[in-house]
Amino acid sequence: xxxxxxxxxxxxxxxxxxxxxxxxxxxxxxxxxxxxxxxxxxxxxxxxxxxxxxxxxxxxxxxxxxxxxxxxxxxxxxxxxxxxxxxxxxxxxxxxxxxxxxxxxxxxxxxxxxxxxxxxxxxxxxxxxxxxxxxxxxxxxxxxxxxxxxxxxxxxxxxxxxxxxxxxxxx
Numbered sequence: 001x002x003x004x005x006x007x008x009x010x011x012x013x014x015x016x017x018x019x020x021x022x023x024x025x026x027x028x029x030x031x032x033x034x035x036x037x038x039x040x041x042x043x044x045x046x047x048x049x050x051x052x053x054x055x056x057x058x059x060x061x062x063x064x065x066x067x068x069x070x071x072x073x074x075x076x077x078x079x080x081x082x083x084x085x086x087x088x089x090x091x092x093x094x095x096x097x098x099x100x101x102x103x104x105x106x107x108x109x110x111x112x113x114x115x116x117x118x119x120x121x122x123x124x125x126x127x128x129x130x131x132x133x134x135x136x137x138x139x140x141x142x143x144x145x146x147x148x149x150x151x152x153x154x155x156x157x158x159x160x161x162x163x164x165x166x167x168x169x170x171x
Contacts, residue, residue: 042067043095047112050092058092062110069147070117077110077119080153084160099160105168108160119143119156123166127159 041049048065050058063074074097081099082088089102093109100106111118124131124141133142143159145151 041065045113046070047095049095052091052093054089054091056090059090059097062092062095062097066112066117070112073117073145073151074110076151076153077117077156080157081108081160084157085164088164100168101164105170107163107166107168113144116144116146119145121159121163122169123163124159126166127162131159 042065043049046067048062048067050062050065052058059078063071063078066074078097085099085101087101089100091098091100091106096109096111098106098109100108107122109120109122111120118133119131119142120135121127121131121141121143122137123139124135125139127141131141131143133144135142143156
């Protein structure tokens with residue numbers, strides 16, 4: 001090879017025409033958002049890392065990955081939302097389930113934290129009564145649900161119905 005330097009003599013900014021062999025890539029049967037052992041990837045605070053996607057399947061994958069008692073709560077909240085708004089549109093964005101109406105934006109989302117599940121009502125300031133948790137956003141209100149809390153399902157469902165009738169967030 002005339003005019004070519006051995007790789008050991010190349011300066012940091014020089015390249016060589018010799019192709020390095022690629023490392024073998026192991027095929028993994030793990031689902032997206034799961035570790036090789038099949039367990040879900042949890043971000044800080046225990047929030048599941050689920051690939052973004054539209055529809056019920058990514059939301060169910062998120063709920064399936066919620067740790068401990070939060071999984072049962074996630075199933076219950078999802079069922080209450082679907083009952084209150086039968087034509088609800090679901091998606092996972094930013095590692096959180098979002099609920100809205102197709103073409104009208106999102107009205108709420110869920111997010112796991114270490115000790116609670118946070119429900120964000122994007123137009124919560126307009127709900128009656130106003131959900132208890134304040135936000136830096138003028139319109140958003142939160143409902144934090146801890147393990148030993150008793151969920152007022154009638155109030156929650158009423159908030160969901162009210163929220164679904166307000167202009168949604170475009171995200």
